[in-house]
Amino acid sequence: MNGAAFFLGVNFIIAICFGVVFAVVSTRSRSRTAALWFAAGFTVASLSAVCELLVAYTSLTKFWAIGAFASVLGGMILLRVGVGELYGRRVAPVWTCCFLLASIVLDLLIYDLPRGTAAHAFSYQTPFALVLLTSALAVFSSTRRLTIDRALGCLLLATGLHFFAKASLAVIAGAGTTARDYIGTNYALISQSSTAVLVVAVGLTLLSVLVLEIMADERSNSEKDALSGLANRRGFENGVKAAMALAPKAGHAVIICDLDHFKRINDTYGHHGGDLVIQAFGDLLRTSAAKNAVVGRIGGEEFAIFLPNTTLDMATLFAQALRGGTMGITVSALPSSFAVTASFGVAELAPGDDLGGAMREADTALYEAKRSGRNRVKQARQIGFPQPTSIKAGK
Template sequence: MGSAEFILIINLFVAGLLAAAFMMIAIHDVGRVSARWLAFGYMLGMAYFAIEFSIPAFDNARPVVVTAFAVFLGATIAFNGGLAHKYGVTPPWPPMLAFLAVASVAVWFVQDLPRHSLTRMMAYQLPYAAMQFAALGIVWSSRQRRERLDALLMAVLAASAAQFASKPFIAHALGGWGANPQAYGQTVYALVSQSVGTVFGFALALLALAILVRDVLAEATSKSETDTLSRLLNRGGFERHAEIALKDAVRQGVPVALVIADLDHFKSINDSYGHAAGDRVIETFAGFLREAAAEHHVAGRIGGEEFAIILPGTNLAAARLFAEGARSAFGALPIDSLPVEHRCTASFGVAELDAGEDFSDLLRRADEALYQAKGSGRDCVRVSAGPAARQDRAMSKVSGKG
């Protein structure tokens, strides 16, 4: 058994382990279609390695060689389908399957060319390169936010496409790929080709697995931080994201404000119209808050009828305008499950992060402002000027007396 054939056997088992890993993710989350396609792709990879290993046993290798080519190209297409589902892109099945058919027919006919013909070698390798470039295009065209792992995946796909495109020239430099298909496994090129292919195939699989696991963990974290009724962040999730938003704002040198809102007379709504009506009020206010919030804002339900929103890049005056607009608009909204004449209102407390403060200080001051709003008859906005502003006012009074 040659070194290349030994690597083929290793690749077969590795492909099986990778297929099993993707299948476990698919079983864990039945809605994750991408994992099923990736698992199928590596199952086809197993079949390809098994067929490649069996080629020396056939006198007429043409049908087996073409089958191996088609199966491996099919594996790259299944991989692309998995990536498309992962990145929210419509899988280009018709063009990819048409490409598979045309490439397979081309490989059948180039068998009549001399074994070491560059055209013949390119007919094998360029379709693989094309599918890797197609995978790169799928990831690139996605509108999803790309992170470091996604960027690394694109880089490896580009490098993998390049190595497929360069293989005809590598084969020529290393003395060809054997006098016949049966002799392929004994060539230096086969050893190099299978080794390099193993590195790229394994790297792509690990990256795809890491990205899927990242998404599974992110979704699990999101579910644990989301309030079921309002579909906003719960208190724990809000505090974690608020801390991050505050640190980012301080690092960037921009203001950041916190608005806290409390639904007025909420207990009387539950008592008069039932808890279903109260839930509907919470859902309505939460939906209104989601619509009013920008993408970089952080909104959450931090208590039974209490809500909060962090506004990065917003100073106290602008935050007060935001709260006044929210108060006015919500007060005019009709609420399902309540009488037409009934209008719900909310009270608001606003504070801007002051120098030297942390999130707990900001939260405390916004809560004090909210308490003032509720003590002033509700359905109003009150602001906390902050320690620095109070000190400035005090100094101004002293100067004026002087």
């Protein structure tokens, strides 16, 4: 076995492995369709290595040579479809099929041309280059702007241009007189080794994009409260840290709110009724808060809102609006006479203040609102921060 045949075997194993990995990743990825296209693309492209070996060691030279061309191009087209799915730049199935058929016809037409000539080399390599260059364009023109996305676009661009470089090398170094001669040339060794490197690079980068998506989804799920759809305590605290990092010298405000008499709601209407109330209240908070606000459910019926670049008085006005909105909540599964109320505590964070301290102040203000009769808004600076004692059981 010569060097080129060795790299053909390596390319086959690499492509098959990537096909399997992408199929597995598709079971967890939000971009499942794209991952399956990638799996199909690498699997189909792997057949080219088999065809190339059959070209050299069987009598059906032309058949297997066309098969090698078609399998590589078909695999790349499937990758292009997957890139389009992933980056929102889909391609029409009719055009992809027409392009594949036209390229195979072109390969048939140039098959008997002298190998190593510019006409044959560039006609053979151009379809591959076009597919990868349009894939790079799909990445660059998408709205995704992460570093890994830019890296993938650059890699696809370099891989597409590399096919033109291969055509030039075939003219300069020679690619054999016939298709059967190809595997024994130095050009084949260089071509297959460079392709192996680029296949691995593209495969790993595509895999990285999907894995990063899975990690982001897992993190989002671990920081989200399933019932209300808001952030849980961990997600709320992380969200606040990120928001404060964007404006470290600004003043902020925190609101802690608690549904009144929630135990009575559960006792009267069951836990399903209580869940519906939590969902409705969560929807109110989410739709009422500004886009840069951080909203979370931090306890059973307790919620928190972080308002960046907001004064205490502005936050208090917002809490009053939420109090009024809460009284207007209707839950279709509960009686029309049913009314929801909530109490609110508001505190401020001066530049450099600790979130935990502000949360404690807002919580103390919330308990004061409860003591005062519930369905109220209290500012932390209006009270002397008494220790909360007896309200917990009667929320």
